[in-house]
Structure formats: structure tokens, C-alpha cells
Ligand code: AMP
């Protein structure tokens with residue numbers, strides 16, 4: 001009988017929270033040398049895993065050196081001639097959690113691969129259990145001698161790919177890739193570095209596939225729908241918990257009802273306790289408010305890691321004066337500004353407002369932008385065209401137009417240029433960014449009308465090579481500043497930038513994924529999002545490559561008449577099937593479902609590429625329940641085709657009071 005893991009083993013190095021279940025079993029296939037086999041065995045022979053992972057070797061080659069290694073490592077092995085493989089595996093198919101190919105020189109027929117997609121193991125989602133490692137960045141250099149192929153082709157870089165095994169050789173869904181620069185390396189040196197990477201990354205990925213993670217996603221808008229969708233595609237996910245998803249994406253996981261009691265911090269504390277009971281490994285925070293309240297600190301105290309800034313650093317978004325100080329201290333360019341505060345500034349004999357305005361007149365000739373210092377749901381910004389108008393509006397701000405948030409008000413030099421959103425992952429050490437995105441903040445075509453939460457977005461934003469270089473410099477400065485200030489948190493930094501004649505300036509920081517930028521940026525991201533989060537939580541973002549595809553992604557928001565002030569609600573949404581017809585994705589925001597057909601996560605096949613199917617909504621009736629109702633998202637190599645399909649979908653999906661911008665895709669300068 002297998003020994004149960006002891007307590008000491010349970011608390012050892014790796015942070016897996018193994019449930020008290022039977023040990024995981026893996027079968028490693030090797031035909032030759034078996035160096036990956038040995039690396040995997042050594043990884044799982046560490047104390048922490050000993051009783052939890054059970055490894056066996058299978059070879060089709062009597063003389064494989066892997067057999068010698070197995071003997072030395074005390075690992076049972078099977079010699080199975082290839083023609084007997086099916087008969088050998090069939091009765092054992094349910095026994096193993098994972099079939100690991102490690103230099104197995106055979107092509108597995110479909111019949112055998114099918115044995116690996118049996119969802120036999122209790123609680124495990126239906127998914128492909130065969131994985132392989134290939135020494136190139138697939139789809140480049142498939143087949144034999146991949147390292148030499150890349151070397152001979154004079155490629156700049158090559159690398160390692162771990163992927164699920166599918167019928168076509170070296171073509172299955174990619175789990176992870178890591179690149180290596182070829183540079184001046186000799187072939188032997190290149191081989192050595194590739195093997196080193198393989199020996200590190202293969203065991204690590206196997207560990208993540210065996211001990212999947214439970215995630216809690218906080219937030220219920222379209223941005224969170226997109227995040228939930230992306231996370232649910234990860235092979236490293238066990239259960240996705242959500243607090244509180246809107247009705248449009250509940251089916252992607254399990255809902256934890258979060259009911260605010262008025263004492264937000266106590267609510268978060270209770271949520272963290274619940275999360276611990278559910279063995280949740282990681283919290284991912286969508287909106288800003290929980291960060292301002294310190295949700296990350298509270299979860300951290302309960303031993304649950306969080307993707308989202310701590311209370312202190314949430315101030316980069318929550319307090320404009322905190323952000324200004326940070327930039328000023330670290331020579332990050334931002335608009336010149338003055339701070340006005342409280343009643344003294346508006347009192348009868350005060351000259352503060354007049355003096356401030358004179359300053360802006362003398363320096364810049366244009367009236368300053370007026371901003372509430374505190375958080376005002378993105379609405380606390382006013383762009384006056386005339387000085388008189390500015391004076392009038394500043395008074396309203398200081399008198400409390402946005403409550404406490406505008407009792408302190410910032411006046412800011414008005415900047416002119418192209419606006420872009422730069423979203424970055426930060427783990428306290430490494431800053432990795434998405435390509436730049438652009439959102440459409442104004443309500444109406446031509447970038448006019450009220451400021452909204454965002455009416456659409458595109459990525460990548462069109463920028464010149466010169467601007468690209470400036471962006472890189474900006475990122476270096478930001479990273480230096482964060483390091484210097486010891487910003488030791490794991491989260492997202494959203495730099496709202498304006499590309500002026502005087503270079504890149506920061507308009508604002510947000511400490512969260514942008515909405516609706518996230519919806520398009522995730523279309524470009526080819527690296528597993530959960531894997532990125534796990535690396536961040538280990539402060540090892542420097543160990544991964546972010547891979548982006550070359551598509552163009554667009555998001556269009558369908559909103560409801562009256563948005564942003566008082567949107568109409570309660571209209572039935574018809575023709576959602578149009579999304580499938582044009583191959584677009586739908587992310588829901590302000591909707592509720594009036595019949596409660598619930599599709600379970602188990603019904604989905606997570607090893608297949610995500611595609612929104614009409615079946616996802618079959619039998620559902622949604623009604624509008626907010627200003628921004630839903631997003632239509634599409635990416636393609638041809639931007640024109642993607643946009644065309646989005647517009648067709650937008651026309652066909654129907655509800656009373658539907659409004660949307662007809663100029664998504666255009667670039668504007670302010
Ligand atoms: P914020 O909430 O700070 O991003 O401001 C909302 C929008 O107001 C920005 O996206 C810009 O379009 C505009 N804005 C804010 N600050 C400035 C500024 N200093 N100069 C020009 N436009 C600005």
C-alpha cells in the first residue's frame with residue numbers, strides 16, 4: 001500500500017496544496033537517452049512530492065539508455081514494443097493522470113491518443129492527457145533535428161515548446177514556450193542551453209498539470225468575463241470561482257455570492273476565510289475599488305496570493321497626488337499641475353483659483369484640465385475650453401461635485417497627442433507589457449460627447465517606430481521607479497499615456513486591467529494567462545516569455561440609451577446568435593438572465609480552442625441591466641475583416657435602446 005504523505009512533506013518547498021487524494025501517476029515515454037525523464041524523476045523525488053507522485057517509464061527500445069537511468073533512480077519500467085502499445089495501455093488508460101512523451105520516437109496513432117482523452121479520473125475535466133516537449137518554437141521547425149534545423153536556417157532564436165499531443169505531429173495545443181537567442185552560439189552550445197531549459201521547464205509544467213489551481217476572480221463586468229474565459233482555457237486550472245459574475249458568464253465556473261454588508265473590509269476578510277476553506281490558491285481582482293480597500297493585503301494575511309496591488313500602491317490610481325509625487329520623484333513625464341484643496345480655496349476672499357489660472361495662462365495659454373484627486377469612477381475629469389468656464393467648474397469641484405473625491409482638486413496642463421493604454425504585469429521585480437491599446441472613452445463618434453467607461457477598444461494601437469522606442473524608454477523608467485520605491489506587489493499597472501511632441505507623458509495610472517482594453521489585449525496574448533499569474537505570484541516573471549500574435553483585435557461596446565447618466569434597463573436582447581454567425585465573441589456586462597439554464601463547466605471541452613457557440617446561450621433569455629450591455633470582440637490578421645464582422649454582429653444583435661459608436665478602429669489625436 002502507498003504511504004500517505006506525512007505532515008512535514010505537506011509543508012515542504014513547493015506551494016502546492018495537495019488534496020488528500022491518491023498519488024498522481026505519470027507514465028513517461030522515452031526511446032533513447034532519457035535525460036528529460038531523469039530531470040522529471042529528480043524533480044518529483046524531492047521530499048515534497050515523494051508520496052504524491054508516482055512515476056513509471058515506458059520504452060519501445062530494449063537498449064534505451066533511459067532504462068539504465070530508471071534502474072538507478074529506482075523507477076519501474078515497461079519495455080513495450082510499439083505494436084503492442086495499444087493493448088498495453090488500454091486496460092491502464094484510467095490509471096494515469098498524465099502521459100509524458102520525453103524523446104519517444106514514435107508517432108502515436110489516433111486510437112492511442114483517444115485513450116488519453118478519457119475523462120476517467122474522478123473530478124478531472126475531459127482533456128487530453130498526452131503531452132510532449134519539442135526543441136523549437138512550434139510551429140517552426142517541426143519534426144526531427146529541430147535544434148539543428150533552426151541553427152542551419154540562421155534563425156535569430158529558437159526554443160522549447162510543451163504541447164498537447166494531437167493527431168498531426170508537433171501541432172497540438174501549445175501549453176508553454178520558452179525562447180533561446182541563438183546569437184553566436186555554436187550548435188553544441190545551443191543544444192546545451194535548450195536541454196537545460198527542457199530539464200527545468202518540463203518538470204515544472206508537469207507539476208502544474210498534476211496539481212491544478214483554484215482561482216477566485218473578483219468582479220462581474222465584461223472585463224472579468226474576458227478574464228474568466230481566458231483563465232478557463234488554461235490547462236492549469238482546477239476550479240474557477242467567481243465573485244460575483246454577471247449572468248452572462250456564470251457558466252464558466254462556480255459562483256461565490258459576495259453580498260456587501262456596508263463594512264467592506266470585514267466582507268473581504270470573510271471572503272478570504274471562505275476562499276481558504278475552498279483551497280483557493282490565487283485571487284485575481286478585476287475592478288479598482290476592492291484594491292483601494294486593501295483586498296490584496298487582507299487575502300495576503302490569510303495566506304492567499306493576489307494579482308492586484310496592495311492598498312498602498314493602489315494609490316497610484318486612487319490618489320492623483322500620490323501618483324504625481326511618484327512621477328515627479330522619478331522623472332516620469334506628466335502634465336504640470338497645481339493642487340487646490342478644501343474650503344479655503346473657494347472662500348470669498350481666496351485668490352487661489354485665480355492665481356492658479358493665471359499661472360496656466362502664462363505658461364501654456366490653454367485652460368487646465370480639472371480632476372478630482374480621489375477616485376470618481378473615471379468621471380472626475382473636466383476639460384474646459386475657456387478660462388471662465390474653468391473657474392466656474394473648479395469651484396463646483398471644490399464644493400464637492402464628486403463628494404470627498406473632489407474636495408481636493410488637481411489642475412493640470414492640457415496635453416495634446418495620441419492617447420494609448422499600456423498594460424503591464426508587475427511582480428515586484430519584472431515589468432512585462434502588452435502591446436499598446438487604445439480605448440474610445442467618449443460616447444459619440446468623432447471622439448465627442450461625454451466621457452464613458454469606454455465604448456470600444458483596439459489593439460495593437462497604431463504607433464510609429466519612433467513612438468515604440470519612446471514607449472520602451474518609458475517602460476524602463478517606470479520599472480526603475482518601481483524598484484527604487486520598493487513597490488513590492490503583484491499586479492497590473494495600466495499607464496494611460498499621451499504621446500506629445502515633448503515625448504510620452506502619463507495622464508493617469510490604473511492598477512488593474514483596463515476595460516475594455518483587456519478584451520482586445522487578451523486576443524493577442526498567446527501565453528497562458530494563469531501561467532503568467534502563477535509566475536508573478538512566485539516573483540518569477542523574469543523567467544517567462546510573453547508571446548503575442550500578430551492579429552488585430554477590436555472590441556465594440558453595445559450600450560443602452562441614456563448611458564452614462566441613466567441608462568434604460570430591462571429590454572430583451574435578441575439575436576445573440578449573430579455572434580457565432582460572424583465568428584465574434586460576446587462578453588457580457590450589464591445583463592441579467594431571466595431563465596436559468598445553467599451550463600456546467602464540465603460540459604465544456606477545455607482542450608479545444610475557445611469559441612463562443614450559440615449553444616452557450618441556447619435557451620437563455622437575457623435582458624439589459626446596465627449602461628454598457630455587452631461587448632462584441634473579434635481579432636484577425638486582417639483588421640478590415642474583423643471590423644466588418646463586428647459591425648455586422650452589432651447590427652443584428654438587437655435590444656430596445658441599443659447605441660454604439662460607428663468609428664471603432666479610427667485613430668484620433670486630442
Ligand atoms: P483620466 O481619467 O485622468 O484618464 O482622464 C480622462 C480623459 O481626459 C483622458 O483619457 C484624456 O482624454 C483626458 N485628459 C486627462 N488629462 C488630460 C490632460 N492633462 N491633457 C489632455 N487631456 C487630458
Ligand code: GLY
Pocket residue numbers: 378439453454510513514515516517
Ligand atoms: N478603459 C479605461 C479604464 O479601464 O479605465
